[in-house]
Amino acid sequence: MTEVRAAEEPSPLEVQPGALWYRGAIDRAGQEALLADIDRVLAEAPPFVPRMPRTGAPLSVRMSNCGPLGWISDAAGYRYQAFHPDTRRPWPAMPDRLLALWERFAGYGAPPEACLINLYGPEARMSLHQDRDEADFAAPVLSISLGATAIFRLGGETRRGPTRSVRLASGDIFVLGGASRLAFHGIDRILAGSSTLVADGGRINLTLRRVTAI
Ligand code: SIN
Ligand code: FE2
Secondary structure (H helix, E strand, O other): OOOOOOOOOOOOOOEEEEEEEEOOOOOOHHHHHHHHHHHHHHHHHOOOOOOOOOOOEEEEOEEEEEEOEEEEEEEEEEEEEOOOOOOOOEEOOOOHHHHHHHHHHOOOOOOEEEEEEEEEEOOOOOOOOOOOOOOOOOOOEEEEEEOOOOEEEEEEOOOOOEEEEEEEEOEEEEEHHHHOOOEEEEEEEEEOOOOOHHHHHOEEEEEEOOOOOO
């Protein structure tokens, strides 16, 4: 296994309390190894089109998951479930490389149960939202960026409060924990073609989450 190497002693930038930005946490070889893991996951659990609750309007990203649970959204609502919405098969196992990154960067005493894979084409975005479908907010959400740089918007716990923008580049890790665990966040847009890692200049974001309480 190609080890995903982080910088010697990665020191994060604390963008706001509980929001930690580890720039360049994963080097190019590590990014390529992760991408190969994700390609294997996607071969087994193909990207699906998530839809808004009630209206059924499609989101602009495509999604998949790995790990015991996966996050999905369709006309019936947001939820975690153990199987792919189209194939009905269990999600593929969480790759060891992701478990190792969680151990290193999440600082939490239990493994993640879900890895949501968000696939961004040139026009994809993600509106401001909170990650709050988990039973316990003690564990952080750990986000890994691969491919094109994204304009990530981060706010506080209210939708209308002030926000700031962070440019998440390939290999960056962002942790939403503590006072930022329920911070509103979203992707305004991606800078398509700003990285050669992902085919067609797109972006892949992986968010690792603990779903149940320990
Ligand atoms: C998300 O909040 O689910 C995705 C964030 C990102 O793409 O960086
Ligand atoms: Fe999110």
